[in-house]
Amino acid sequence: MSKPNYSGTFNMVSQENMENYLGALDINFALRKIVCMLKPTKQIIHDPATGSMRIRTLTTFKNFDMDFQLGKEFTEDLGPVDGRVCQTTVDWEGDKLVCVQKGEKEGRGWTHWLEGDKLHLEMRVLGVVARQTFRKAD
Template sequence: MSHPDYSGTYHMVEQQNMDAYLTALDINIALRKIVCFLKPTKEIVHDPATGAMKIRTVTTLKNFNMDFVIGEEFEENLGPVDGRICQTTVSWDGDRLVCVQRGEKEGRGWTHWLEGDHLHLEMRVQDIVAKQVFKKVN
C-alpha cells in the first residue's frame, strides 16, 4: 500500500481546545496564553521510499523539530514543549500518521491526516483532545 506524501509547508488556519490540552500538560497560564495566540507553520519533508520524516514547527516564540523513521521507536525530547522525554513511535493507520508518546502522561500522542490541501492534527493527552488545521502553501 502506498501512503500519501506529506511534504510541504502548511500555515495554521484553525485551532480548537488548545488551552485545555496545554493545561493537561501542566503548562503555566502565561505560556498557555502565548501558545494559544501563536499561528505555527509546519514544514514537512517526507521520503515515502524510506519512511524518513522531518516535521519542523515554526513559531515566533520557539521552533520544534521532530526527525524520525515511520514505525521505529525513538527518544523524543519535548523540552521546547513541556520539558519531558518520551519514547515515541509514529506509525501508519491507513493514510493517517499516528504518534504514540510513552512517558509520564497517559494517552499522549497525535494523529496527522491530509484532506485536499489541508493538514489536520489531533493532539491527545489523558482524555483531552485539541485540534489544529493547516493549509498547504507550496
C-alpha cells in the same frame, strides 16, 4: 496501495481546545496564553522510499523539530514543549500518521491526516483532545 506524501509547508488556519490540552500537560498559565495566540507553520519533509520524516513546527516564539523513521521507536526530547522526554513511535494507520508518546502522561500522542490542501492535527493527552487545521502554502 501507496501512502500519501506529506511533504510541504502548511500554515495554520484554525485550532480548538488548545488551552485545555496545554493545561493537561501542566503548561503554566502565561505560556498557555502565548501558545494559544501563535499561528504555527509546519514544514514536513517525507521520504516515502526510506520511511524517514522531519516535521518542523515554526512560530515567532519557539521552533520544534522532530526527525524520525516511521515505525521505529525513538527517544523524543520535548524540552521545548513541556520539559519532558518520552519514547515515541510514529506509524501509519491507514493514510493517517499516528504518534504514540510513552512517558509520564497517559494517552499522549497525535494524529496527522491530509484532506485535499488541508493538514489536520489532533493532539491527545489524559483524554483531552485539541485540534489544529493547516492549509498547504502555494
